[in-house]
Amino acid sequence: MKDNVILDIKDLVVSFHTYAGEVQAIRGVTFKLKKGEALAIVGESGSGKSVTAQTVMRLIPAGIGKVKNGTVMFEGTKDIVKLSDKEMEQIRGSEMGMIFQDPMTSLNPTMTIGDQITEGLIKHQRLSKQAANERAIEILGLVGIPNPKARMKQYPHHFSGGMRQRVMIAIALACNPKLLIADEPTTALDVTIQAQILDLLKDLQKKLDTSIIMITHDLGVVAEIAQKVVVMYAGKVVEHGTVEDVFYNPRHPYTWGLLRSMPRIDSDSSEPLVPIEGSPPSMINPPKGCAFAARCPYAMKVCLEHDPAHTVISGEHTAACWLTDPNAPKVERPVEVGGRVG
Structure with missing residues (x-):
């Protein structure tokens, strides 16, 4: 092998x-x-x-x-x-x-x-x-x-x-x-x-x-x-890496959404969970660009027109998002994201 x-x-x-x-x-x-x-x-x-x-x-x-x-x-x-x-x-x-x-x-x-x-x-x-x-x-x-x-x-x-x-x-x-x-x-x-x-x-x-x-x-x-995580959305891998990569340094807005929608033991129990708004696209007629664009608060025009390729973040950590492009505007991930769940 x-x-x-x-x-x-x-x-x-x-x-x-x-x-x-x-x-x-x-x-x-x-x-x-x-x-x-x-x-x-x-x-x-x-x-x-x-x-x-x-x-x-x-x-x-x-x-x-x-x-x-x-x-x-x-x-x-x-x-x-x-x-x-x-x-x-x-x-x-x-x-x-x-x-x-x-x-x-x-x-x-x-x-x-x-x-x-x-x-x-x-x-x-x-x-x-x-x-x-x-x-x-x-x-x-x-x-x-x-x-x-x-x-x-x-x-x-x-x-x-x-x-x-x-x-x-x-x-x-x-x-x-x-x-x-x-x-x-x-x-x-x-x-x-x-x-x-x-x-x-x-x-x-x-x-x-x-x-x-x-x-x-x-x-x-x-x-x-x-030890490793594959994050899938609409039939595609949108982020891939070690557990530490995906939990502590997530780079795709969909991964951010998944992490924000889960309860955390280090947060105030009165804080409401943040759901991902909207619904996944129809797989009979999937969108031309990034499938998550319609639900993504950071979506740009290029996201609607072109599907992003995977960008290597570090080692085996990759993410398919236009925000990882050097020319993309700088976006700070939500403060709730980046810690271990459960």
């Missing part, structure tokens, strides 16, 4: 064909993920976060969604976009695992928990039924399920939401994947259980040296688990 990069996405373009027209869900997404690294993809609903993850896992429905351009290189040699269905089946579940958004509906209600975990072990690792059961019991214990041997025989309805999410993590990790994608894994859970799940993911990442892509809209989750 070149420079220890496990996933390299370049110029990815994904569209969906609907009765209303072509939805341009992903419009030129580019980023890299290194081995053992945790990367968070953040943005509002509809920004393209989950579609990016589903494209990596090759879960875009055929005939409706289509990868129109770009490459998704896994381990430097396998382009996920070009693999056959059979080749992808060998990777999905064994080398890549995914934790889906809602644990209450993602498990099969007609199968025992044990059968759902051992299914992948028998298929991908060619284990015997007995060996698969032993591995499943081990992984259930690893994710914090008490009395795992007895719980193997139970069904999803016997488990609480938090325990179901642990089972989902166990299924995703059963074959020791090199890449784990977690799509809003704490959304349906209460705050206490959310913290437990995040601690579990951090612990497992250290133990197994698994690379993680975390899809979330919660910047508190980002601060807790990630």
